[in-house]
Amino acid sequence: MTMLFVLGFLLVGVAIALLAMALRPVEEASSINKSLAVLRAMTDAPKELTKELDKPFADRVLSPLRSRALALGRRITGADATDRIRAKLDLAGNPAGWNVDRVMAGKVLGAGVGFVVGLLIGLLIADSLTYRLLFVVGGFLLGFFTPNLYLYQVAYDRTQRLQRELPDALDLMTISVESGLGFDAAVQQVATNTVGPLADEFGRMLREMQLGMGRSEALRSLGDRTNLDDIRSFVSAMVQADAFGIPVAQVLRVQSGEMRTKRRQRAEERAQQVPVKITIPLIFCILPALFVAIMGPAVIHMMDSFL
Structure with a gap:
């Protein structure tokens, strides 16, 4: 009787194990199918729902x-x-x-x-x-x-580039005005035929004048944007010439000569500053190496002679 009970218990266990093994692929298949369905739903979702996740x-x-x-x-x-x-x-x-x-x-x-x-x-x-x-x-x-x-x-x-480019730009404007062009056309020549911040500023001044701003206001706006004394001097001279009717060519000739003089004076000033600026590297870098190169062999020879 005991043997029959044990045998029956074993048969029931084997049947449960076989049933579990038979149902296991179905469960795995169902879980895989669910995952695929989720991925398919995310892929096929409207763009409005996935827009937040697709943003960089x-x-x-x-x-x-x-x-x-x-x-x-x-x-x-x-x-x-x-x-x-x-x-x-x-x-x-x-x-x-x-x-x-x-x-x-x-x-x-x-x-x-x-x-x-x-x-x-x-x-x-x-x-x-x-x-x-x-x-x-x-x-x-x-x-x-x-x-x-x-x-x-x-x-x-x-500002340094503006200061370097201003004399050449004034020379070009002077030549253009003396050849028969108006002031606006001369400024357009500078803005078109040159490259740099000064050409950009003159181009902006012309655009402001085309939008309805007066010439004096556009020139003053140019002086405020650049914050350069030379350009402000040029702006003041041109505004006064426009107000009092002074010939533009004469004013440009005077301004271009003054700017060239100032450029030459700045170059001379920097040249005179070179001896002062070179003193520190001369004392701490050049002279020690020179003393070592000149006095070094003599000091070694003296040490060998006394020792």
Whole structure:
């Protein structure tokens, strides 16, 4: 009787195992089918539903971060910050992709990056809390003012180019006016036949005049955008000539001669500064090497003679 009970128990176990093995492929097939159905549904979903997932990283992460940085930058900066930043952009020639919003957002993001970098450097290098705070504050301020420093450097380089290009541009304008062209046509010759920031500024002045701005106002706007004394002197002379009816050719002839004289004087001034500027590298770099090359063999010979 016991043997029959054990045999029956074993047969039931074998039957359950066979049934489980028979049903297992069906369960796996059903799970695979469900996964395929989910993938097919995601693939065949409307674009409106998958648009959020298909956006690039810049649109999903960087754009919201830039927007929040811009909002914070507007709160931190003063009420006249927009005008000041726009004036700096004009002096820098309005670099491609740079605007007031980008500068404000860049200041906030730069401050955050500078804070993190300063904190890491302070933790790795400095031992005391004071030096770590200095690194953190320095990194924060450097990151915050980095856009301003960039705009200042671009504006400085652009001002130097304007100063170098102005005499040649005035010579071309003088020749054009004396050959029978009007002032606007002479400016158009400079804007068309030359390349550089001065040609861009003259082209912008012509576009402003075509949009209805007066010649005097367009010239004053040119002087405000460039912030260069030579251009402001030229603008003042042309405005006075336009107001009092002085011949333009005569004014341009005087201005071109004055600009060439100033360029020659600046070159002479820089040439006279060379001896003063070369003194430091002469003392600390050239003279020591010269003394070693000249006095070295004599010192070695004297040491060998006495020893």
